[in-house]
Amino acid sequence: MNINLNKSGVSLLNALSNHSELIMQAYFSGSVNEAEYSPNIIQSLIDLKVLWRPESDVQLRLRPSLRTLLEESLQDESNRQIDANIGNLLATLTTQAEHYKEALAHQKYNESQAHLSDLTEHVYTLTETLSTNVRLLWSRISNEFGYVSSVDAKIRENELAQTQVTDMLNQLSMFHFDTLSQLAGSHRELRHLLVITLQSAFATSTQELSLVQSKLLELLGRFREFKGRTRLLKGFMLHMEQKPDFTPVNYSTLSQVPNLFNRADGIIKAAAPDIHNVEHEFELTSLVNNLRSVNRLWQGKLNREVANPLILEQETSVSLEEDLLKNAVENYFCEVIDSGQNTRALDYYNKHDLTFDQEVWIYQVLGAFQGLPDSERQYFDIDLEGVPHQVFDGNFIIQDIELGLR
Amino acid sequence: MITEQGRVLELLLSGQFVCATTDEDAFRYLQSSVNRELVDQQLNVLNRHLSSAADGEVYFCSYQSIGETERKVLATQFNDISSHLLPLIEWLLLVQETMGTDVPLTQGTLIRLQEVQTVVEDTPAYAEQLGKISRYAMFGSKANELDSQLKLIFKRLVELGYLVRPNMDKQIYCATGKIDYLFDVLKFIDETENLSLSERAEDSINQSSLL
Numbered sequence: 001m002n003i004n005l006n007k008s009g010v011s012l013l014n015a016l017s018n019h020s021e022l023i024m025q026a027y028f029s030g031s032v033n034e035a036e037y038s039p040n041i042i043q044s045l046i047d048l049k050v051l052w053r054p055e056s057d058v059q060l061r062l063r064p065s066l067r068t069l070l071e072e073s074l075q076d077e078s079n080r081q082i083d084a085n086i087g088n089l090l091a092t093l094t095t096q097a098e099h100y101k102e103a104l105a106h107q108k109y110n111e112s113q114a115h116l117s118d119l120t121e122h123v124y125t126l127t128e129t130l131s132t133n134v135r136l137l138w139s140r141i142s143n144e145f146g147y148v149s150s151v152d153a154k155i156r157e158n159e160l161a162q163t164q165v166t167d168m169l170n171q172l173s174m175f176h177f178d179t180l181s182q183l184a185g186s187h188r189e190l191r192h193l194l195v196i197t198l199q200s201a202f203a204t205s206t207q208e209l210s211l212v213q214s215k216l217l218e219l220l221g222r223f224r225e226f227k228g229r230t231r232l233l234k235g236f237m238l239h240m241e242q243k244p245d246f247t248p249v250n251y252s253t254l255s256q257v258p259n260l261f262n263r264a265d266g267i268i269k270a271a272a273p274d275i276h277n278v279e280h281e282f283e284l285t286s287l288v289n290n291l292r293s294v295n296r297l298w299q300g301k302l303n304r305e306v307a308n309p310l311i312l313e314q315e316t317s318v319s320l321e322e323d324l325l326k327n328a329v330e331n332y333f334c335e336v337i338d339s340g341q342n343t344r345a346l347d348y349y350n351k352h353d354l355t356f357d358q359e360v361w362i363y364q365v366l367g368a369f370q371g372l373p374d375s376e377r378q379y380f381d382i383d384l385e386g387v388p389h390q391v392f393d394g395n396f397i398i399q400d401i402e403l404g405l406r
Numbered sequence: 407m408i409t410e411q412g413r414v415l416e417l418l419l420s421g422q423f424v425c426a427t428t429d430e431d432a433f434r435y436l437q438s439s440v441n442r443e444l445v446d447q448q449l450n451v452l453n454r455h456l457s458s459a460a461d462g463e464v465y466f467c468s469y470q471s472i473g474e475t476e477r478k479v480l481a482t483q484f485n486d487i488s489s490h491l492l493p494l495i496e497w498l499l500l501v502q503e504t505m506g507t508d509v510p511l512t513q514g515t516l517i518r519l520q521e522v523q524t525v526v527e528d529t530p531a532y533a534e535q536l537g538k539i540s541r542y543a544m545f546g547s548k549a550n551e552l553d554s555q556l557k558l559i560f561k562r563l564v565e566l567g568y569l570v571r572p573n574m575d576k577q578i579y580c581a582t583g584k585i586d587y588l589f590d591v592l593k594f595i596d597e598t599e600n601l602s603l604s605e606r607a608e609d610s611i612n613q614s615s616l617l
Contacts, residue, residue: 149506149507149508150508151508151509152508226508226509226510228604229510229512229589230502230508230510230607231603231604231607231608232589232592232593232596232603232604232607233495233498233499233502233510233592234499234603234607234610235596235601235602235603235604235605235606235607236491236492236495236592236596236601236603237495237496237499238603238606238607238610239601239603239606240492247488248488248595248598248599249598249599250481250484250485250488251484251598252477252480252481252483252484253477253481257472257477257480258594259457259468260459260587260590260591260594261480261483261484261487261591262457262468262469262472262480263421263457263466263467263468263480263483264419264421264454264466264467264468264469264476264479265421265479265483266419266420266421266422267419267420267421267452268416268419268420
C-alpha cells in the first residue's frame, strides 16, 4: 500500500465531508459563489481537484468525475449522460488479459495476481456501466421525461434517449465472445471473468435495451398524439375565428351514418314499484312512511295559505232570541215568588202563550234553576214530572216541571 | 341481485359512455370479446349494437338500423354536440394551459379545481376567457364572480359526462373517455370537411415565431 496515496486520499475525503454544503450547492446551482466562502477553503478545494475553473473569467465548477459520482449515488434523474465507451474498455480488458497470461507464463505469480485484480476491476466496471446506463434510461421512461415540461422538449429528450440506445446497441455488438474465449484459453479465472460474467451482463443489457427501445417508441407515439391533439384544438379555434358561422354538415342525414355519430338514445327509465311483491314490503312501507310526513308538511302549508281574514260580524239576532227566552224564564221565576204558589212550567207557558219550543222552554227553566247561585236556589223547590224510558232503563224523560217556594 | 352483464346493459341502454374512469368494472367486463359478444346479442334485440371509440377506450351503444325515428334522435344529438364543440374546445385549451403541462386532457387526467382557479385568478387573460366560456348557452352562467363561473362549468361538465367527481367532498375532477370521444369527433369533422386544422395551427405557430 502506498502510504502517501493513502494519506492524500483520506485528506480528500475529509475535505469533501468538511465542505459538503459548498459541494452540494455547487452540484445544484452548477457553480460556486466565491464571495460566500473564504479564499483559503476555495484554494484548498481547487488543489484537491474538487473544483475547477474551465476558463479564467467563469465561476468555479465541480469536477465532472465528482458530479458523476454524486449523480449516480443519488440516482438523480437530471443525469442524462450515458457513458457508452465500451470499445475502449474492451481493448483494456484484452491488454490486461495478455499481461496476466505473460506473467503466468514467466511464473511471476505476484505480478499475475496484481494484473488479475486490475482485470477484475475493469470487468466489473464494464458490467456496472451497462446496468447503470439501462437503469438511467428506464428511470427517464418511468417518469415520462418529467424534468421537462413542454411536449416538444419531451419529444427531443425522447429522441436523445433513442440515439443513446442505438449507440449502446452498436457498442454492444463489439462484444465478440469467440475472441474473448480464445483470449481466455484454458485459464479458469480468465474464463470466469471474460466469458461468464461479461456474457450474462451482455445478455441482460441487450434484452433490456430492446425493451427500452420499444417503450421509447411507444412514448414518442404518445407525445406525438398529444401534439396532434393540441394542434387540432388550436386549429379549430383559429378556424372558428376566421369563419364564426361554421357548422359541420349534419352527418345523421347521410344515408350511411358514421359510427361515431350513431349513438342510441337512452331508453331505460326507472322501474315502477310492485306492491304485490312481498319481498319489497319493508322498503315500500318505509317509503310510504316517509311520504306521509312530507304530505303533512305540505298540507299545513296549503291550509295556511288559504286561510281567510277574520271578519267581525255582530250576532244580534241570536242574542236577542236568547234574551227573550231568558227574560221569559226570569218572569216565570218572579211570578212564582210573587204568587207564592207552585206553578207548572207548561201551565205558565200556555197561560202566557209563549212561542218557544216546549222542550226548549223546559230545558231553559231547568238550566236557569241550575244556574242560580246556591244561596238563591235554596229558596226554590223543583219537582220533575216525567216517565222512565220504556226500553233503556235509567233514562228519565222530563215532561214538565213544577216550581215552588220552600 | 343484478348480474354484471345486466349492469353493463343498463349502463349502455341508459345512453352512457363506458370507460375505465366512469366504471372500471364494466369497462373491464367489456374488454373481453366473449362478454362483448353476449352484450351485443342482447342489444341486437332492441335494434342496438355495441360500438367503441378512441381506440377501444370507450364503449357506447348505437342503432343497428336507422329508420325515421332513429334519424330524428341522431339529428338532435348531432346538433347538441356541434353546438357544444366550440365551448368545450375553448375550455379544453384553457385547462391545458392553466395546468402548465402542455398535455391535452385525456381519459383519467386529474383536474384540481383549486389549481386551475389559482392560475386563472392570477392571469387576467385566462379570467376573461373563462368568462366568455361560461356565457355560452351550453353553460349559461350569468354570474360575474370567477369562482361561481368555474364551479358552474365543472358542474355542467359532470352532468354531461365529460368529467366525474370521484369524491364529493373534494374539488378534484377526472376526465372521462367522453373527452377522447370528443377528440375523435373533432378529427372526423376535420377530415370530412377538409379543414386541415393541424396545418392551420402549425402555420400560425410558425408565423408567430417569424414575427
